[in-house]
């Protein structure tokens with residue numbers, strides 16, 4: 530399977546001890562994934578294909594695992610929240626008629642947001658590749674410590690107006706600001722490397738919030754995290770101790786659930802598995818090649 534080769538060999542033999550199940554799903558394709566723009570914290574909705582991907586993700590979880598999510602974690606970004614609601618409506622037959630019944634399952638945090646792509650947000654990936662060349666482009670996109678050029682101000686999209694004039698693009702850069710009102714503004718980034726995402730927010734959030742929830746799950750239950758490419762790469766790096774070198778080769782497909790089994794110490798008991806391995810492989814390849822054609 531495509532991504533397994535990037536994992537270090539830190540896995541423990543499968544044992545008969547109880548395990549806890551974590552399902553990670555990157556949101557369905559967003560409108561800017563479709564139009565090839567750097568998105569980051571810009572609050573872009575799903576494309577039509579993204580809605581279908583989210584629905585399929587729900588069906589896969591239902592049909593291939595029958596696991597019942599006790600909590601559904603999302604970021605603050607609409608594409609993650611929208612995907613989670615579509616997945617929930619597939620998993621729970623009465624979800625659309627009685628959403629209040631499921632309200633307490635949803636937990637959202639900006640700490641699960643996509644990597645802040647700094648001054649690249651709103652720019653065309655092919656154009657950036659053409660301007661800076663493949664080495665720098667991939668350093669910004671995939672290296673562990675590559676920080677993109679910073680945006681001029683902190684907050685959601687960060688002064689995108691200085692670089693982009695298309696109103697269709699601008700509308701997603703400004704609407705997000707209100708969501709971060711309750712967050713200490715000094716904590717909000719102007720651009721992040723994967724390392725910053727993992728060490729300053731995803732790891733602490735996982736350890737403090739998700740891990741205790743996950744270790745409290747029983748048989749037939751799971752924790753579902755519907756988030757972003759960088760959030761999921763961070764979590765995989767952390768849980769599987771993937772090297773800085775190998776994490777560069779990991780691409781996360783949109784709308785493709787992956788299952789991780791952990792023991793009572795939150796150590797994975799085997800390799801993670803995509804519920805649709807061939808679809809995930811094709812999706813990861815598509816993500817990898819973004820900007821190149």
Ligand SMILES: O=C(O)[C@H](O)COP(=O)(O)O
Pocket residue numbers: 562566567568569570643646670758816819
């Ligand atoms: O923020 C974005 O543009 C994408 O969701 C992730 O982009 P990447 O695959 O180029 O890191």
